Amino acid sequence: MSAFVQITDVTRVFGPKLSLGEKIAAKLGGNVETRSVRAVSGVTLSVRKGETLGLVGESGCGKSTLGRAIAGILPPTSGTVTIDGAPVMADGTKATTRVQTVFQDPFASLDPRMKVGHTVAEGPIAHGLTTRADARRYVADWFDRVGLDPAWVERHPHQFSGGQRQRIAIARALAMQPDVLICDEPVASLDVSIQAQIINLFLELTRDLALTSVFISHDLSVIQHVSDRVAVMYLGRIVELGPVGEVFGNPAHPYTKALFGSVPKLVLDADELVRFETIEGEVPSPLSPPTGCNFHPRCPCATTICQTGRPSMEPIHDYRSVACHHYKACLGKEEHD
Amino acid sequence: MSDTNTPFRRFWTEFRENKVAVFALAVVVTMILLALFASVVSPQNPYDLANLSLMDSRRPPGFVGSGGYTHLLGTDPQGRDLLSAIFHGLRISIQIGLAAGFVSLTIGTALGITAAYLGGRIEALIMRLVDLQLSFPAILLALVMVALLGQGKAQLIGALVAAQYAYFARTAYGAAKAERGKDYIEAALATPLSGRLVVWRHLLPNCTPPLIVVATVQIANSISLEATLSFLGLGLPVTEPSLGMLISNGFPYMMSGRYWISVYPGVALIILIVAINVVGDQVRDQFNPRLRK
Numbered sequence: 115m116s117a118f119v120q121i122t123d124v125t126r127v128f129g130p131k132l133s134l135g136e137k138i139a140a141k142l143g144g145n146v147e148t149r150s151v152r153a154v155s156g157v158t159l160s161v162r163k164g165e166t167l168g169l170v171g172e173s174g175c176g177k178s179t180l181g182r183a184i185a186g187i188l189p190p191t192s193g194t195v196t197i198d199g200a201p202v203m204a205d206g207t208k209a210t211t212r213v214q215t216v217f218q219d220p221f222a223s224l225d226p227r228m229k230v231g232h233t234v235a236e237g238p239i240a241h242g243l244t245t246r247a248d249a250r251r252y253v254a255d256w257f258d259r260v261g262l263d264p265a266w267v268e269r270h271p272h273q274f275s276g277g278q279r280q281r282i283a284i285a286r287a288l289a290m291q292p293d294v295l296i297c298d299e300p301v302a303s304l305d306v307s308i309q310a311q312i313i314n315l316f317l318e319l320t321r322d323l324a325l326t327s328v329f330i331s332h333d334l335s336v337i338q339h340v341s342d343r344v345a346v347m348y349l350g351r352i353v354e355l356g357p358v359g360e361v362f363g364n365p366a367h368p369y370t371k372a373l374f375g376s377v378p379k380l381v382l383d384a385d386e387l388v389r390f391e392t393i394e395g396e397v398p399s400p401l402s403p404p405t406g407c408n409f410h411p412r413c414p415c416a417t418t419i420c421q422t423g424r425p426s427m428e429p430i431h432d433y434r435s436v437a438c439h440h441y442k443a444c445l446g447k448e449e450h451d
Numbered sequence: 452m453s454d455t456n457t458p459f460r461r462f463w464t465e466f467r468e469n470k471v472a473v474f475a476l477a478v479v480v481t482m483i484l485l486a487l488f489a490s491v492v493s494p495q496n497p498y499d500l501a502n503l504s505l506m507d508s509r510r511p512p513g514f515v516g517s518g519g520y521t522h523l524l525g526t527d528p529q530g531r532d533l534l535s536a537i538f539h540g541l542r543i544s545i546q547i548g549l550a551a552g553f554v555s556l557t558i559g560t561a562l563g564i565t566a567a568y569l570g571g572r573i574e575a576l577i578m579r580l581v582d583l584q585l586s587f588p589a590i591l592l593a594l595v596m597v598a599l600l601g602q603g604k605a606q607l608i609g610a611l612v613a614a615q616y617a618y619f620a621r622t623a624y625g626a627a628k629a630e631r632g633k634d635y636i637e638a639a640l641a642t643p644l645s646g647r648l649v650v651w652r653h654l655l656p657n658c659t660p661p662l663i664v665v666a667t668v669q670i671a672n673s674i675s676l677e678a679t680l681s682f683l684g685l686g687l688p689v690t691e692p693s694l695g696m697l698i699s700n701g702f703p704y705m706m707s708g709r710y711w712i713s714v715y716p717g718v719a720l721i722i723l724i725v726a727i728n729v730v731g732d733q734v735r736d737q738f739n740p741r742l743r744k
């Protein structure tokens with residue numbers, strides 16, 4: 115298994131930015147939040163060339179932060195990200211154009227005052243992928259590839275719908291001719307009918323351009339549709355990793371199982387009110403994560419070891435691993451119920 | 452939507468709906484034109500001492516002087532035709548107001564955007580200095596600066612800039628800080644594009660609307676500040692009176708019934724400042740999304 119994108123022990127801590135006044139208040143015992151949030155905690159992960167890795171988890175689990183670290187937008191507090199052996203970041207700034215990002219909100223990710231053609235062209239011009247004289251044709255080509263009328267390059271973002279804007283954002287990312295594409299919830303802010311179009315476009319382009327990609331979403335059906343492998347995150351850690359069919363068909367981690375169980379489904383022959391399974395309790399505050407296994411306060415099969423020992427990622431077999439002390443016993447017990 | 456629907460055209464369509472603002476804009480444009488062509492439209496060159504006759508000094512409006520023409524607004528203590536002096540004074544006032552406005556706009560915007568973009572210690576340093584300066588009244592700073600720099604057009608502009616750049620720095624900082632956190636800046640930086648490129652192509656253009664609003668108001672403020680300094684005798688040399696100095700020159704004669712020497716330049720100043728402010732208010736309303744229907 116050859117790792118194309120290698121993420122090694124990446125941790126990202128967000129500390130509160132204290133003003134001088136707050137620092138003094140904290141020293142004097144005032145009620146100032148000085149704890150920091152570990153958004154991503156020691157994540158090691160690899161993405162193979164040409165595959166799509168789905169990154170799934172609840173809001174606030176750190177999946178976007180991990181995505182931004184892979185994309186070279188946010189320097190990790192510790193750990194490294196490399197693409198084909200070359201580091202993505204150097205001295206806290208992005209050192210490569212080989213990874214590009216499609217952002218969640220296409221209404222915020224395009225400069226409202228710039229013609230969309232310029233937005234797409236400026237990166238390739240700055241990095242010598244096209245010349246100023248040839249930029250128009252270059253951008254028109256990419257517009258064509260993402261299903262936009264090349265004549266629209268002269269327009270401003272406000273003249274487009276959400277789906278069209280997301281196509282422009284995809285064109286901007288792909289015009290940089292990246293090897294790796296990070297999609298940070300690219301369809302979450304779009305209408306369902308548009309979501310399908312954008313997902314089909316994504317699948318088509320990743321296949322045609324042989325792109326390696328990381329697709330971040332909280333939408334399980336989207337992840338299932340686009341990914342080759344899937345990584346499930348909970349409170350800053352990966353809890354389960356494996357081929358999408360296996361993870362979805364037979365989840366090993368109790369959190370994954372609970373997450374899939376809580377998806378509302380259409381029950382056609384229900385005579386009475388259908389109740390969906392939910393996960394017990396609340397997501398713990400990332401300011402004070404639980405000891406031991408992050409999931410133990412909400413886990414149906416937690417024992418004393420879960421309160422003290424943090425489980426590491428253990429391989430189930432060659433391509434699949436899980437971070438749980440009891441994944442065999444727990445799953446077995448559930449099935450006997 | 453067609454391509455003719457440019458931001459400027461949309462702006463003008465909305466601006467046109469406010470008849471008062473359109474009238475005020477017409478007044479401002481007229482006064483700028485009068486100032487530009489002051490030497491053509493004035494019956495007399497008030498700065499040419501050879502043209503002036505002390506025999507004509509302090510004459511009331513409508514007086515026919517030694518030049519053989521009617522002084523529509525009367526004459527001042529040096530025997531200048533007041534109408535000509537007002538046109539030329541307007542020229543100086545507008546010149547100084549615009550120059551001071553644009554220089555402060557440039558310096559203030561550069562400081563504010565630098566602070567917002569770089570953050571950290573540089574941000575703290577620049578913005579605390581600006582805050583410190585904003586806690587002093589602008590007129591006080593301008594007085595001190597004029598006292599330090601001496602008299603003259605360039606010195607006066609320097610003093611006005613020193614008193615006003617902080618307002619632009621605050622506005623630019625606020626706007627840039629808000630834009631800095633938006634996805635399109637992050638997307639540009641993630642390409643990666645250089646910081647210089649991101650500031651010039653993305654950050655600066657998106658900070659212009661509030662800066663245009665402040666610029667309009669601050670140009671009016673520079674004009675009135677300059678008038679105040681001139682009135683206090685700290686502005687320009689007596690040979691080239693601006694509106695403030697004309698008012699000051701006539702001030703001793705107010706009580707002796709020769710009201711016109713002070714009042715007409717004052718009226719011209721008020722019309723100019725009020726007109727600019729009305730235009731500025733309309734521009735502000737149009738740029739403020741919360742007031743949009």
